Amino acid sequence: MDSTLEVRKAAIPDVKGIHALLMQAAVKGQLLPRALAYLYSHVRNFFVLVENGEMIACCALAPVWEDLAEVCSLVVREDMRGRGLGRVAVEACVAECAELGIRRVFALTYQEKFFNHIGFATVEKDVLPQKIWADCVHCPKYPDCDEFAVLRVLE
């Protein structure tokens, strides 16, 4: 890993960079696009990875319930993939779960194998009822979601 890599919570000046990263993946159908207004109001959920002054990855942790949080909006810039950065971004979210006192962290994703590789188990979506009540019911794909639910339970 490059020693100039910085992993930190996002701040307002990062929002346009996060938006650009998410849009690059969203136009390929890899994740949901997010509007700038959404990103400004959720900026405190985000981590960014910065190398040589450039944002190369982002990821967000969204608490959903008293013992459940979601890892979402995970993108590594295309030319930076395969260097361990996705794992670093997810682990930053997992570490924050521990700080918040949350033991169960999940993602809804097309990247099932990546998440399995870094310690998340594939589960049925109905083990995440709070997510379904709060968000999924408003999604145009509901109830025919083709994403995989993956879950890690922290020690």
Ligand SMILES: CC(C)(COP(=O)(O)OP(=O)(O)OC[C@H]1O[C@@H](n2cnc3c(N)ncnc32)[C@H](O)[C@@H]1OP(=O)(O)O)[C@@H](O)C(=O)NCCC(=O)NCCS
């Ligand atoms: C998914 C994504 C974040 C992975 O990022 P990355 O930086 O390339 O992944 P890493 O290099 O950290 O991979 C960590 C490990 O998972 C493995 N891995 C990565 N992608 C994998 C895949 N599709 N299938 C199986 N294993 C995979 C890597 O080989 C690596 O293993 P190792 O530690 O034993 O060497 C990246 O491909 C991406 O941004 N995709 C587009 C957006 C997206 O789909 N986001 C997920 C939405 S929830």
